[in-house]
Amino acid sequence: CRALPARTNSLVIVLDGPQTPAVPPRKQLVFSFMDTHVIDHPLAAALLTTMRDERTDNPSFRSALRQLTQMLVYEAIRDAPVEEFDVRTPVDTARGVRIAHPPLLVPVLRAGLGMVEKASSMIPQSRVGFVGMARDEQTHQPVPYMESLPDDLAGYPVYVLDPMLATGGSMVHTIELLVQRGADDVTAICVVAAPEGVAALSESGFPVRLVTASIDQGLNENAYIVPGLGDAGDRQFGPR
Ligand code: URA
Numbered sequence: 001c002r003a004l005p006a007r008t009n010s011l012v013i014v015l016d017g018p019q020t021p022a023v024p025p026r027k028q029l030v031f032s033f034m035d036t037h038v039i040d041h042p043l044a045a046a047l048l049t050t051m052r053d054e055r056t057d058n059p060s061f062r063s064a065l066r067q068l069t070q071m072l073v074y075e076a077i078r079d080a081p082v083e084e085f086d087v088r089t090p091v092d093t094a095r096g097v098r099i100a101h102p103p104l105l106v107p108v109l110r111a112g113l114g115m116v117e118k119a120s121s122m123i124p125q126s127r128v129g130f131v132g133m134a135r136d137e138q139t140h141q142p143v144p145y146m147e148s149l150p151d152d153l154a155g156y157p158v159y160v161l162d163p164m165l166a167t168g169g170s171m172v173h174t175i176e177l178l179v180q181r182g183a184d185d186v187t188a189i190c191v192v193a194a195p196e197g198v199a200a201l202s203e204s205g206f207p208v209r210l211v212t213a214s215i216d217q218g219l220n221e222n223a224y225i226v227p228g229l230g231d232a233g234d235r236q237f238g239p240r
Pocket of ligand 1: 111164166223224225226228229230231232233
């Protein structure tokens with residue numbers, strides 16, 4: 001899989017067959033996705049390496065996830081509008097800023113739980129909603145089991161937190177719930193994305209941008225991201 005910067009804020013991803021024996025052969029797939037941001041930073045790469053490493057234990061995995069979430073949110077909010085106001089320093093008055101429209105944070109349970117504490121500590125004015133999504137191990141389809149979201153999201157930026165964008169099914173379903181409530185400014189914040197998930201988001205036609213630390217090779221026959229980092233819920237909280 002090669003990610004080619006085509007023009008500003010745009011990626012063309014060419015998925016050209018198996019990268020490892022674990023990836024089933026598939027036909028070439030070419031797609032473009034506007035507004036995908038893959039963070040490029042050595043500290044992010046090092047944290048992602050810790051998360052990928054199968055020897056990393058649950059507490060160390062959670063710690064790396066928190067730190068990488070900080071970098072992803074930092075990028076996600078980079079262009080957010082700010083309000084200016086005066087602040088008194090011990091010496092004089094300075095012009096200060098605050099985020100004009102703090103986002104609604106929506107962790108997708110259970111794996112997104114490990115991202116929400118850090119994200120909300122960075123943007124303390126943000127509200128938090130929840131979506132619960134299990135995965136049918138036979139069909140690999142998302143099975144929604146819970147939603148707790150404000151009724152009216154018109155004009156509200158929303159950050160959906162889910163470490164893994166695999167098939168994109170859970171993310172597209174979550175964005176559907178948000179759009180039904182009027183959201184038109186959604187950011188998917190994912191540690192690792194599969195090209196298939198990026199394509200699903202793009203094809204959904206929903207108003208969404210993606211911030212991620214990596215676009216990996218693809219999905220295996222169990223719809224796990226390759227090379228990925230395994231089951232992000234199990235890696236944080238232990239196996240069910
Ligand atoms: N969910 C995970 O936790 N890991 C994957 O690789 C895919 C979906």
